[in-house]
Amino acid sequence: MRLRGFLAIIVGLGGVAMGAFGMHSGRAEDGVIGAGVAFIAVIIGLGARSRSTAPATVSEETSPATGGPDLAVSADRESSGASTKTEADPASSLMDATDPITDPLTGLMNEIFFSGLLSTKVATARRRLWPLSIVLLQLVMEPGVSEEETDAGILAFSAVVAATIRTADVACRVGSRSFALLLDDTDEDGAAWVAERIQIAHAREGASPIAKVCAGVASYPSHGIEPAEILITAKSALKQAADNLELPGLGRVIVAPQRPL
Known part of the structure; x- marks a missing residue:
């Protein structure tokens, strides 16, 4: 950068000297050449100045050791x-x-999803003036069944449930051996029939580590107006069904008694 500035000064002085010599000798060619050399010197000087004042770009990084x-x-x-x-x-x-709302074994929705959906379903039933039923299912395993056999039986049972209910219905796995169904536009009698159909379809599958399928049923508005009230009633019905395992059959299906008007 400094070398170019020094070179511009030397060339400029040479051009001025040649122009002065041309004026003294009376030769126009010398004067023209001197003016051209001086112009070149000006260009060189301007180029050196613009380079020295150009701002550094953002992408450049300077090394403290090398300057590059x-x-x-x-x-x-x-x-x-x-x-x-x-x-x-x-x-x-x-x-x-x-995924926080999907059961990893069966692929069904889990208890978190069921709890959040229940309030929405009850609100929809209230708005559309139709019944809504909850069916809680509890699986009773054969004695001495291994964990691998239990998982295989639960997976097969979830497939039976999915194939038995309607597309608009929702099935969730809400415990290690329990499931919950939400049935739109279905009263308690229809929900009990769904539970029995699941029991029959499961029995037709043949050998299974699941000995019985117990069910508890509660509905809106027959058994409650609020979601929590209906769910508590369904749990009470399921407990009553599970307390009578000694009875023969595929498992009891208990419909909760209607609440007083």
Whole structure:
């Protein structure tokens, strides 16, 4: 940069001297050449000045040791930016996260989903003036069944449930050996029939580690107006069904008694 400025001064002085010589000798060619050389000197000087005052770009990194671009710093910065982007990527976070509302064994919705959906279903039933039924199912396993056999039996039973209920109905696994159904536009008699159909379909599957399927049924508005009230009533009916395992058959189906008007 300094060399170019010095060169511009030398060339400029040479041009001025040649122009002065042309004026003294009376030769126009010398004067024209001197003016051209002086113009070149001006161009060189302006180029050196513009380079010295040009602002540094944002992408340049200067190494304290060499004065040149610090490639290590730039590489570290790019690497850090890439890792930050990856950590903040919502799609990546969603793929790594475990689904909090799905049962990992059966693929059905779990108790968290059931609890949140129940209030919505009751509100819909109230608005549309139709009944809504809850069916709670409890599986009773054969004695001495291994954990692997239990899981296989539960998985097979969940497939029977999904194939028996309507598409509009909702089946959830709400415990290790219990399921819950939400049946739109279905009263307690229809819900009891659904529970019995599930029992029969399961029995037709053949050998299973599940000995009995007990069921408790409660409905809106026959057994309650609020979601919690209906669910408590269904649990009470299920307990009554599960307390009579010594009786023969596929398992008891208990419909809760209607509440007084």
